[in-house]
């Protein structure tokens with residue numbers, strides 16, 4: 001709020017400042033310097049005295065009157081040669097001086113005026129100039145008044161700008177919250193604001209977009225859910241029929257065939273189960289949170305691993321933390337990464353953890369690794385890197401997608417790095433709980 005408000009306020013004040021200067025220069029050019037005008041008004045008494053009292057004196061009395069003025073006046077009045085006056089004044093003012101006008105020098109609080117144009121008052125008076133100094137000119141006061149005016153305008157503008165920014169800011173904050181929530185998978189999030197709000201049309205569009213995304217994803221989820229459910233019955237029937245066939249057959253060749261078919265049916269069953277699991281994670285209702293000691297959780301994952309030719313290095317020394325998690329779901333995600341490591345390793349895999357401001361769980365292997373441009377894609381359902389290699393290793397390409405969703409439901413992330421063992425490293429980051437168990 002502060003940023004948007006101050007930016008706008010500074011912009012408005014800058015515009016007003018620029019406008020003030022433009023107005024000043026335009027006025028000076030068109031109608032003369034306004035400061036000159038103020039100074040002339042402030043020195044009006046002294047100018048009046050010279051013009052009305054000294055100038056109107058008969059020729060022989062002119063100098064007497066000038067001296068009288070010098071005696072009674074607070075200001076210094078001198079007669080100087082025209083050349084000296086010209087030197088002291090800006091060239092732009094020379095013409096006015098020559099003409100016999102009163103020429104003000106605001107900065108030095110002085111004015112200059114030729115005694116006369118034809119040497120009427122005394123011999124050579126046409127070449128002399130009356131120079132009055134220490135005039136009661138105070139431009140500072142005028143500038144102070146301008147500054148006060150400027151500050152009052154600024155303060156008066158502050159209020160509507162603050163009100164304007166506040167309404168916009170709260171609206172924008174609401175929209176950004178909705179965008180965050182929809183992005184995080186909470187598709188029912190909507191912005192609520194009155195139709196009179198200035199960003200109401202934008203909020204309406206975002207709500208409409210969120211609604212469309214929700215209904216599209218809902219329809220897709222329902223479709224996968226229904227298909228998977230529908231497949232369960234024929235699969236069960238097939239399993240039963242194969243069982244019957246096996247018991248009725250005494251032909252070893254046929255039995256071998258039946259065993260292969262049972263394997264296929266089991267794989268199909270596994271796929272349907274994985275799909276249903278994924279749908280459950282998508283709906284976000286699968287989480288049963290509790291406080292879980294990290295080390296015990298990871299040890300459980302290691303114990304549940306199937307036997308493998310790869311040597312497993314476990315380093316849980318720094319795993320001294322608890323996490324707020326659904327232990328079954330998190331163990332599944334970690335188990336998936338470990339089984340992948342077993343599948344793709346070339347003799348060595350590793351599991352380690354680090355607890356700090358976040359909890360990091362690292363699964364390493366010394367297999368072929370995953371190219372950087374595929375890091376995001378391997379988390380997509382059914383995506384597999386190398387189809388020929390992956391066919392040999394089995395699996396559906398759903399494991400990482402399920403692990404990713406499970407970790408995201410815990411407020412965490414999974415990223416892929418190059419492993420110090422030479423293959424891929426999967427790093428799960430989870431928010432740590434503040435309290436730690438005594439070790």
Ligand SMILES: Nc1ncnc2c1ncn2[C@@H]1O[C@H](COP(=O)(O)OP(=O)(O)OP(=O)(O)O)[C@@H](O)[C@H]1O
Pocket residue numbers: 336340341344365367368369370378383384385386390394395396397398399400401423424
């Ligand atoms: N540790 C790894 N090293 C190299 N490639 C990997 C590794 N882990 C995953 N992959 C690649 O990512 C793809 C997706 O992995 P994912 O776990 O989703 O599927 P899967 O293991 O093939 O099958 P599933 O887990 O469903 O049984 C894999 O097919 C494989 O190509």
Ligand SMILES: [Mg+2]
Pocket residue numbers: 336339340395398399400
């Ligand atoms: Mg897998």
